[in-house]
Amino acid sequence: MRVVLSAYDSRGGVEPLVGLAVELRELGAEVRVCAPPDEEFGKRLAGVGVEMVPTGRSVRRLVTGRTSPTPGGVPKRAAELVAAFHDNVMAAGEGCDVLVATGLVPAVAGVRSAAEKLGVRYVYASYQPVSLPSPHHRPMPRPGRPLAADVTDNRALWDQDARDAQAVFGEAVNTHRVSIGLPPVDNVRDHVFTNRPWLASDPVLAPWRQPSDLEVVQTGAWLVPDERPLPAGLSAFLDAGTPPVYVGFGSVPMGDPEDIARVTVEAVRAQGRRVIVSHGWAGLAPVGGQDGCFVVGEANHQALFGRTAAVVHHGGAGTTTTATWSGAPQVVVPQGGDQPYFAARVAELGIGTAHDGPAPTVESLSAALRTALAPETRVRATAVAGAIRTDGAAVAARLLLDGGN
Structure with a gap:
């Protein structure tokens, strides 16, 4: 056939x-x-x-x-x-x-x-x-x-x-x-x-x-199970400390890449967490001190998300499904299209939170991260992951x- x-x-x-x-x-x-x-x-x-x-x-x-x-x-x-x-x-x-x-x-x-x-x-x-x-x-x-x-x-x-x-x-x-x-x-x-x-x-x-x-x-x-290994540098970063928060917005333009990267990195660090920033098509580009921050391009999300403390993303169908399947708590910052729907579903299922609006500030993203990083959110995310077909x-x-x- x-x-x-x-x-x-x-x-x-x-x-x-x-x-x-x-x-x-x-x-x-x-x-x-x-x-x-x-x-x-x-x-x-x-x-x-x-x-x-x-x-x-x-x-x-x-x-x-x-x-x-x-x-x-x-x-x-x-x-x-x-x-x-x-x-x-x-x-x-x-x-x-x-x-x-x-x-x-x-x-x-x-x-x-x-x-x-x-x-x-x-x-x-x-x-x-x-x-x-x-x-x-x-x-x-x-x-x-x-x-x-x-x-x-x-x-x-x-x-x-x-x-x-x-x-x-x-x-x-x-x-x-x-x-x-x-x-x-x-x-x-x-x-x-x-x-x-x-x-x-x-x-x-x-x-x-x-x-x-x-x-x-x-x-x-x-x-489809993705068997691709993570880049050596990323694996070493993951092994070197506590689980970080992943930040990536896929193919979605997010305004000034440096400003968005600054906001997200500051918000994650305010929670005492290390951070992985994905360039994506949005072109996120952290500047300044890089301690506890790793920048990555293309990577196997299935292998990566399961090793994170939380995933901050735009709410596309693919990223949301992979994050849910991996059991990672999520913060969804929807920009348009189907993304508000997936943000709402993440919140309804108790596996993360929907950010209010498309333009995060350090304060708003910090508040969302506190919910996502709460122990009960991790418990719920793990339970839902087990139900994903x-x-x-x-x-x-x-x-x-x-x-x-």
């Missing part, structure tokens, strides 16, 4: 495809992954022996502002994504049996069109429940389309979300569909999601709530190979 997986996303959105690809190969399937051309994605997939087809522009350059905005803005970038993912998936998917898509709507729309042209199964997967229409939560705002503050009915907000998605992406998607001989669609969002989307999130950390109009298939998070990727792989949706 041949399977093509695709994502236009940051590292946290590509990593689950690594887990699914590994499980599919274990079951004898041939797998390719269409993902952004960022070097780290290619290295990660090559490390597990999976072929990557670079597709679209660099996500890192887009997120960090190194790619100048195009004159057409979002619609033009959407049109580029639709075409890039359609064309690359068509080439990579020749003779395949199923296409799996996740990530930004225009990229997914390109994959859906490729599935129609190839006449093969198509599965859409989300890593968090809040991106899927439900009466139990509000949608996340679309680019340039804030939610109406005076509307409290979630169904009405999701109806507006469908109209917003059509307004933002409809022209790009339909122009491309017509150009390749497919009919236009009047609801891009529901077209790419389908009425039976998969939810690749842990049912303890991020459950799907019923009743719902969608037939959601929750597989569990797509995890580790078979989500295996469940999804078997569903794909068995032909189930």
Whole structure:
């Protein structure tokens, strides 16, 4: 069986495809992954022996502002994504049996069109429940389309979300569909999601709530054991003292990197703790005295988080899942998207705290850290870690190979 997986996303959105690809190969399937051309994605997939087809522009350059905005803005970038993912998936998917898509709507729309042209199964997967229409939560705002503050009915907000998605992406998607001989669609969002989307999130950390109009298939998070060793210098730092606090914000821009690093380091040191600062795409750069502070780039979070006193992060699906799985207490500083949802879940589960607002100060972060570092939070985090499912990727792989949706 041949399977093509695709994502236009940051590292946290590509990593689950690594887990699914590994499980599919274990079951004898041939797998390719269409993902952004960022070097780290290619290295990660090559490390597990999976072929990557670079597709679209660099996500890192887009997120960090190194790619100048195009004159057409979002619609033009959407049109580029639709075409890039359609064309690359068509080439990579020749003779395949199923296409799996996740990530930004225009990229997914390109994959859906490729599935129609190839006449093969198509599965859409989300890593968090809040991106899927439900009466139990509000949608996340679309680019340039804030939610109406005076509307409290979630169904009405999701109806507006469908109209917003059509307004933002409809022209790009339909122009491309017509150009390749497919009919236009009047609801891009529901077209790419389908009425039976998969939810690749842990049912303890991020459950799907019923009743719902969608037939959601929750597989569990797509995890893969990461066997990569930690850098020698980082291992030595961990061995040299008490467990430190990890600070990292992944691919999320955080304003002035030096100021954010100063605030976080001061807040951690105020608790009498050593600190590990991850550069990330945010480019955190501590300055001044470095005693008790270690700066790290790419590292195996599974191996690292379990050796920390707490993890301070932005609340992306991937980082939150890994931190929860590792049993590390968390401080989540959400910036947008699905991050406020995961921050709230961490607080609700009692495995950490949600920072109030996206811009921490030494005082606000110190207060959040006191909660996260409390003994009872560690006890709760350890208990929840034991309930996290580790078979989500295996469940999804078997569903794909068995032909189930």
